[in-house]
Amino acid sequence: MAEKIRVLLAKPGLDGHDRGIKVIAAAFRDAGMEVIYTGLRQTPPMIVDAAIQEDVDAIGVSILSGAHMTLFPAILKEMKEKGAGDIILFGGGIVPDEEIKELEALGVAKVFTPGAPTEESIRFLREAVGKKKSDEKIM
Amino acid sequence: MYNKKFLEVLKSGLAEWDKKAAKFRDKKSMPRFFTVSGVDIDELYTPDSVEAADTEEYFQEQLNNPGEFPYTRGVHHTMYRSRLWTMRQFAGMGTPKQTHERFKYILAQGGTGLSTAFDLPTLMGYDSDHARSLGEVGKCGVAVDTLADMEIIFDGIDLGQVSTSMTINSPASMLLAMYLAVAEKQGVPFDQVRGTLQNDILKEYIAQKEFIYPPRPSIRLITDMMKYCTDKVPQYNTISISGYHIREAGATAAQELAFTLADGFCYVESAIDAGMDVDAFAPRLSFFFNAHSDFFEEIAKYRAARRIWARHMRFKYNAQDERSWKLRFHTQTAGCTLTAQQPENNIVRVAIQALSGVLGGTQSLHTNSMDETLALPSAKAVLIALRTQQVIAYETGVANTIDPLGGSWFVEAQTDRLEAEAEAYFTEIERRGGVLQCIEDGYFQRELARSAYNFQLEIEKDERKIVGVNDFVLEEEKVEIPVLKIDRQVELDQVAFLKKVKAERDNGKVQATLAKLAEAAKGDGNTFEAMYECSKVYASVGEMCDVLREVWGVWEESQGAMRVS
Amino acid sequence: MTVLEKFYQRDIRALSRIISFVENREEGYRQLLGELYRMVGHGLRIGITGPPGAGKSTLVNRLVHRFVADGKTVAVIAVDPTSPFSGGALLGDRVRMQEFPAAEQVYFRSMATRGATGGLAAATDNIAVVMEAFGYDVVLIETVGVGQVELDIIDACDTVVVTLVPESGDAVQAMKAGLMEISDVMVINKADRPGSENLIDELKSALHLQKRDPDAWQIPIIATEGINDKNIDLLYEKILEHDAFTRNNGRFDAHRREQIKKKIINILRNRFQREFLDTLAGQVSFEQIVDDIYYGRQNPFQVGEDLYDAFGRK
Structure with missing residues (x-):
């Protein structure tokens, strides 16, 4: 059985605007992924x-x-500290180009800006996960 | 009205037209002819499209004249010829001191209405020094922790002379309590205090998600507050029942209409259950709708809203006072339709949306700024937004006559259609056990998520074009986004001030009043009165909310809300 | 260091990785499970089942906090349905699982059914083994709750809590659905809603009607309000009582032994089935057989016998 893509979708910050993330969640599910939605107001450690x-x-x-x-x-710092630096981090939001470059240099794999079609993020995720290789031995 | 002869001519004329039109139907300018809500629209509307339009019952029960039940054509007899809509622009300001200065400026310019936006920590019931408030203090509105902040905001402003609207929901009662405490210190009798509180917690669960406690205790907070205000602050508008956020979260026009009115009925029923007389509070209820891009559908929505509210209030809830039947509403253009791409196009979108609000008979209007998808609006963009309203009011002539689209076969048919869709939703909500149960089960949230997803799919299938986004794209467009500089000083100052207030107040009294609040919340004492006592001794919003969190627990979105089919 | 070695050092990432390894049935997962099986003690496995909208997640959340307050460590598995159309799933149970302590104390894992229909995913009971081997005192399993009868839970748990709400129907429906047979504790959640008293009365008399050994466990019916944290203490107590009761009278051991037996049979059945079908696949044309049956030249019963005689009697 082919391994399924598992992706966690989270909404940090105090605001409650979850329309976009729920649309993405439904799109990922319909693309055959297992989507874990954590809900609103998540802190980086959560x-x-x-x-x-x-x-x-x-x-x-x-x-x-x-x-x-x-x-x-x-979030990146938290990932590194907890030994989860290999997980792909991506996001969406209103972010200017210069800051996207800055974030990508820090290790964010991709930042989508408003209006990006869901297909684009599906394609991105499939490719990024496909490239990920683990050489760890289970036993 | 339509005599037999007329109908014959109509029918044969239509048959003729249909034959001729058939030759052109192969060619389509658009893949689908449907509203922004996904409802297919007929090629042509005729007198035949409006059911029973030629009967006297239709005229009396569906339409009637402006200012007359069921107010389809407007709640006032003369509408904009007597008084234009209020051009009310909502704005947020960092510290209490900055807000105070802004208010003073507005009053000096002759304004009498003040509108307050709060920052996210205040909206969520966290004090400025809470860990969750980090980076959010004073950012999209003013931070209010204690009465001391309220005293600064309204220093030297006679609360007997101004009307203040406060956009806050879960902690709304606490902010009103503080506002009244300022009024008392100024010696202003409560029956002269005027203003509007948003205080619509139901749409928070459904759409905006700024909730703290579970739904049922939240409703209790509102009825306690309504009881208090009906007795003591009779000029205060206690709730602004809001469809705006429901629409922004992805609702269709029918869902916005139905869920908002269902919320309204839920408040009415709760207040009646709490022992209040419907005519004592209903005239103080008002509404807040979204003006989306589908021009005619929106106009029909406002007209249908008035008719539905009037009928239910009169016949279902037995209100006797005509004021209880009249649905008054504020409108704001749809933030979710604005695009980051080619942002100047947003000016056009806002203008058309605003026009639908006016043609729909709104009582007040906020026009969005073209650049607000990118950052906080610039002064120039805010001015253009206001000027848009003024152009509509003074140059287009649309305010010359009342309900100019009334009698349009298309608009009347859409008004009937939306009313029927809303009624179908009311039946479904009832079947599912009512509004609160639907919230707890995630029904509304699910419906909205589904609509939002469908809308997105329509765009991706190219059934829908969004100018500048999926068509008419400027390849080389570089969007200049002004970087929002977070002034950390605002937060540091506010935290320091809160610390000072907490050190100087009588903490014994604070603990005692908070204990009384807990007691009221556990039992059946009036929580609003208890909060008023807490506020007067400078207990903070966060402290009061914590007391209630302890008693009632906190709410997390129902898992059912995620079950998207 | 291998992941398993890290697992033995109680590394949470390693635990998560091994759960995926088992869930995805990656090469060598049986061997690994065999390894872990030796470490499984007799921790408490609780199943929470019931129709959609019964408030299972809220109850799980409340119970977790009770166990934590008693100094117990808890692992939770929440199962959600896989979409039959896309194979994807939207797992939303975490939304109600906020404010938990660190993973060493409370570990939460969402699972999609991936085609299984008994209320759990095929790997759920194996994952419960992994969690117990890691050292969690309690494993709480929340079934899908999409409406059909979810009986897998009895084979994965020691104590089953069946959750109903006033609107989920009457006692007759509950009986028809087999809910009485699988429940050790019955909960009427959202008991503040209309109809709850009726349902409780009906369930009580339905239980009363069933012939029961007086020494057997008497199924308690508890009216809770998960949202308002009402009667959760009572529910918690009853779960512990059931656990103590079954441990004292040997029922706990008997049930676990029964589960082991079923598991062996299951493993064998799967093994035989796979092998037999693999053998057949190389030698028999199903298309041809289907044709024969479809056009009346053969019937499925005879074909089954023949195939078994020809290939299965080894």
Whole structure:
């Protein structure tokens, strides 16, 4: 049986705008992925803990509050500290080009801006997960 | 009206037209002819499209004249010829001091209405020094922790003279309690205090998701507050029942209409169950709708809303006072339709949306700024948004006559269609055990998620074009996004001030009043009165919310909300 | 270091990785399970089942907090349905699982059914083994709850809590669905809603009617309000009582032994089935056989016998 893509979708920040992330969740499900949705107001430690427990290939976050330059690095730091640096981190939000470059340099795999079709994110995720290789031995 | 002869001529004329039109139907300018809500629209509407339009019952029960039941054509007899809609632009300001200065400026310009936006920590019931508030203090509105902040905001502003609207929901009662505490200190009698509180917790569960406690205790907070205000603050609008956020979260026009009115009926029933007389509170209820892009569907939506509300209030809830039947509403253009691409196009979108609000008979209107999908609006964009309303009001002539689209076969048919769709939803909500149960089971949330997903799929299948997004794209467009600089100082100052207030207040009294609040929440004392006492001794919003969190628990979105079919 | 070695050092990532390894049936997973099986003690496995909208997630959340307050470590498995059309799944149970302590104390894992129809995923009971081997005192399993009868839970758990809500129907329906047979504790959740008293009365008399050994466990019916945290303590107590009761009278061991037996049979059945079908696949044309039956030249019963005689009697 081919391994399924498992992806965690989370919504950090205090606001409750979850329309976009729910659309993405439905699109990923319809593309055959297993989507774990964590709900609203997740802190970086909550997100990374959930990602580890769920053993996901990728974490997707939706950040609309303008706090992306704080939240993405905080999640990355948390991932590294908890030995989960190999999980793909991507996100969506209103982020200017220069900051997207900055975030990508830090280790965010991809940032989607408003209006990006869901197909694009599905394609991205499939490719990124496909490239991921683990050489760890189970036993 | 339509005599037999007329109908014969109509029918044969239509048959003739259909034959001729058939030759052109192979060619289609668009893949589908449907509304933004996904409803297919006929090629042509005729007198035949409106059921029983030639009967006197139709005229009396469906339409009637403006200012007359069921108010389809407007709640006032003369509408905009007597008074234009209120051009109310909502704005958020960082610290209490900045907000105070802004208010002073507005009043100096002759304004009498103040509108307050709060920051996210306040909206979620966290004090500025809470870990969750980090980076959010004062960002999209003013931070209010204690009465001390309210005193700064309204320093030297006579609360007997101004009307203040406060956009806040879960902690709404606490903010009103603080506002009243300021009024008391100023010596303003409560029966002179005017304003509007959004205070619509139901749509928070459904759409905006700024909730704290579970639905049932939240409703209790509202009825306690309504009881208090009906007695003591009779000029205060206690709830603004909001469809705006429901639409923004992905609802169709029919869902916005149905869920918002269902929420309204739920408040009415809750207040009646709490022992209040319907005519004592219903005239203080008002509504808040979205103006989306489908021009005619939106106009029909507002007209249908008035008719439905009037009928239910009069016949189902037995309201006697005409004011209880009249649905008054505020409108805001749809933020979710604005695009980051080619942002100047948003000016056009906003203008058309605003026009639908006016043609639908709105009482007040907020026009969005073209750049707000990118960042906080610039001063210039805010001005253009206001000017848009003024152009509509003074240059287009649309305010010359009342309900100019009334009698349009298309608009009347859509009005009837939306009313029928809403009634079908009311039946379904009832069958599922009512509004609260639907919220707890995630029904509304599921419906919205489904509509939002369908809309997205329609775009991706190219059935829908969004100018500048999936067509008419500028290849080389580089969107300049002004970077939002977070002024950390606002947060540091606010936290320091809160610390000072907590050190200087009488903490014994704070603990005592908070204990009384807990007691009221556990039993059946009036929580609003208890909050008023807490506020007066400078208990914070966070402290009061914590007391209620302890008693009632916190709410997490129902898992059923995710069950997208 | 191998993942398994890290697992033995109680590394949470390793636990998660091994769960996926088992769930995906990766090369060598049986051997690994065999390894872990030796470490499984007799921790408590609780199943929570019931129709959609019964508030199972909320009850699970509340129960987890009770166990934690008693100093227990808990692992939770929440199962959600896989879409038969896309093979994807939307797993939303975490939404209600906020404010849990660190994973060493409370571990939560979402699973999709991946085609299984008995209320659990095919690998759920194996994953419960992994969790127990890791050292969790309690494993809580929440079934899909899409409406059909979800009986797999009895083979994966020691104590089964059946959750109903006033609108999920009357006692007769519950009996027809076999819910009485599988439940050790019955919960009427959202008991503040209309109809709950009726349902409780009906269930009580239905239980009363069933012939029961007076020494057997008496199924308690508890009215809870998960959202308002009402009567959760009572539910918690009853679960512990059931556990103590079955451990004292030997029922716990008997049930576990029964589960082991079923498991062996299951493993054998799967093994034989796979092998037999593999053998057949190389030598028999199913198309041809189907044709013969379809056009009346043969019948499925005879074909079954013949195939078994020809290839199965080894």
